[in-house]
Amino acid sequence: MLAKLTRCFTDSAAALLAAFATALFIGNVASAGLVPPHDPVFDLSMRLLFWILCAGAIAVVLVSISVRRPPFQLALIFCFAFDVISYALRIQWQGHNLGGYLGGMANAFDLSAGFVNHSISLFYLYLFFASGALLLCNFLAKPEEIPLKMTCYQCGGHVAFSARNLGQKIACPHCETSITLRRPENLKMSCFFCHEHIEFPVHAIGEKIICPHCKMDISLKEPA
């Protein structure tokens, strides 16, 4: 349940951050040719600051959709949201109105600066609190089941699966051969000639070997 929630959150955060980065990009391009105001915290041009913010948001999006380590993703989103919120609070603490800085972007989308300001504030509060809460839950929760891994006997491709699905027959995702999901331990069979037990790894199925007991040539087969 927690994993599902985390996944939903990271996906939604990636989507919102991608939208935010796109809006910043369009706003910056649309206001080209105008002199941008300066930010009162770092004394940087707001255009440069927006480019930096845009690059940061894109980086978080890429991590959110490519890396599958929820705590890392959540921590990254939390840090990013924390930085942005801290910056906004710093500006407001100095008695400045954020709406003025967002006017260029608001105009590019025919929206009021106040609406854009409130929307972005809500968005970052969502990122901050949700990522914080999920980080905490993940920290407190039991470690999740580690997925089992096996090797397809036909193509040697690795297949990961949940322990709940043990014994199910599926098509190998790599070669589409029908395989049975098994624990990744060795298989056992009896020699066709001497009926002695032979143990072998899954990927050896189909190979011809000399029986270690009777020295006859036999083929390794998947147990029935």
Next chain:
Amino acid sequence: MNPYTKRQIQSLSGLWLAILSVALVIAWRERVVAHKPAHLMKMADELGWIGHFHSGLYPNHSNTGLLFSQTTETGVGVYFCSATGGKKKLICEQAEKGWSWQKYGMLGWSPDDHFFACAFPPNDPKQPDEEIIIGNGLSGERVVTLAADRKLSELAWLSPGLFAYSFWNGSNHGVAVIEQKPDGNWVLTKVFKQIGDKDMTGLAAVSAHSVAWRQGPSLWVMDLADTTPKKIWESHTNKLQAFTYSDKDGTYDLTCSDETHWYQVRFRPPTPGNPQGTVLDNLTPAGNETTYANLRNDGGFNTFHINTGVQSPPIDLPWPGLVMSYTMNGDSLYVTGDLTNQPPGIFRYNLVSKETTCFVSALDHPLKHAQIVGAVTRTFTNSAGKLGHYFVWQPVKLEAGKKHPLIIGQTTYNWWLPYPQVAANGGCYFVFVNRPTWWDGLENWGNDVMQVYEMMAKNPHVDTNQVYLYGMSAETRPLSRLLAEVPTLWQGAILFNPTATPDPPVVHISKILVLDGTADGNANKRWPDYQDRAVQAGLTVKLALVDGAQHVSNSTANEHAKTEQIARFLFGD
């Protein structure tokens, strides 16, 4: 669905959502762009490149050639245009940077029209002297460029190969003479260093060897063979405003004024037998035998009153458009300005054929996307009870049931501007309340604008939720005051080369455009500082600083840049 496929889909869900959200943002932006007027930037581009004419028209004596001044891409140029060829030719050009109204001088035509001349400050700042350019009166080709005194003031042709110019040497005015020698070279032949004081003006040729000028209330003449100037007229009660010399009968027509009236006095200069000179006639306003034109403006409607001489009755020529400058030359009236729905240009009205033709058009190419919108003149009674008038540019496409934004300001509308055209082409009303002169009536800026705003607000096509104030230079002070006094009516403000800006905490408009040039004083520092203060107060300030532009733009490139910014501000980036 097998677990692997399910997992693959799950791992891509973030990517798909991100792509979807980016697409939504782009779609929103596309929707905003689609609501802009079609070909907006192409319209602004076309209109912004239309060059402005500067005051001063110099037709030759036979009306076959004309010298005029017009903005070029990078500055201001002097052009020659032949009546037969019709195509203008650039003679000389000065870059906007360093442009000075005072330094520019037009000598005009030699008495036989074979030469023309003009004086220009050099484009090379290392070169100290101004340049006098002499051109061929038939082809417009530059004949020679001469270095003149740096402080060249005025010029006057004495004979076809001889001219004089006055110069300022720091404490006095002097006069220099340049002559064409038989070998064709033009050389400086005489320099008189201390001729007149700082008030010396109106240098004119009286004969092939003498010049006259005005100095305060008196009229002076100097024979160039003699070094002593002679005062031939002094007005004790009136001011001497201007004079002309008639070499036909050797008399001066003096234009004088007192506190209430203007007078024309015809005066014969002193001779050895008559050392005082003789006042021949008091003329009102001038002699009947010459042709001249007066421009009347009644309620914003221009009419030329043309005296055609003794042979035919005067002509009243209504002029439905802007008049920047005009000059009467023989049987032709030249007017710089525009006519209804026509681009600006120099027009010639022929007294004989009674036809008006466009002599030079400001348009080098026909407009493809934009169209020229003529201003409609309307009258109103101002708060002082006086009749005033205002100009309205209506949207090109007035759609039933659709409301259009309004841009309103009060200004002295006496030169062509592309901004009302861009607004009208994009679907806005643009209104200039007329102010007779730049300073006269500036104190009524707010009252006049409010008065006309209330009239415009009754128009069902005007969107009163989208009203912008427009002001340039000194007008931005009363504009800022009005924004503070009546904060709720305005959606935004356009400030051109401002001298004052609205106080951010008391202004409640959503956006301001501040448009200035980097060469306008300390604009580079002043406006970014203001922008930072205003933005901190929550005001959206769009600041555009046009590179190299001065307080008054003098190049089409800079006007073009400003026109584009206006279009972007009004209709969205």
